[in-house]
Amino acid sequence: MYGSKCFDNTASALTGEALAIRLAFSHALSLGYTRVCVFSDCQVLVRAICSKSSPVELYGLVCDIELLSSLFDYCTLSFISRSLNLEADLLAKSAFCNAALTT
Template sequence: VNFESDCQQLVQIVTSPKAWPALAPELDDIQLLRSSFSLFSLCFISRSLNLRADSLAKEARSRDSPFILVDVKVPQQLGFEARVLGPI
């Protein structure tokens, strides 16, 4: 599985052997998740190349309740943003 993030610091924390004691519980969870896959990668991607995911994350953060999108249809506002931003 391949994960991409526009947070360069997160990628460095997860992929670096350097100890991050304040994040130990979260890093342990990530390591457990990593071990579930035969192939696992996490890499940095510029936000400008990841606008659709960025707008989806912003939409999720703006809600007072959990936001889960598992569908082939895109919510209307995100669909509008996708048209404005152009093809993938």
């Protein structure tokens, strides 16, 4: 899946990343996917979700992500370096620039 979404008033880039992962899981479920692999270039967030030891600011979002991920038959969340994920990085930067221009 490809796409972008702007989140207004996020507390931090880390929160924005968590919101994006939650939205990706939610969207995949709404499309009827039963198996997903999600990759993020935010190593801190991937580590927090996978270790079930999240920062306080992400507690509710991580709980949501864990709940959504449990609804799949198969679900993985993995770190991918930004240099290996250029297409997604360019999409994110483009969405950010477009949001900045419209506000």
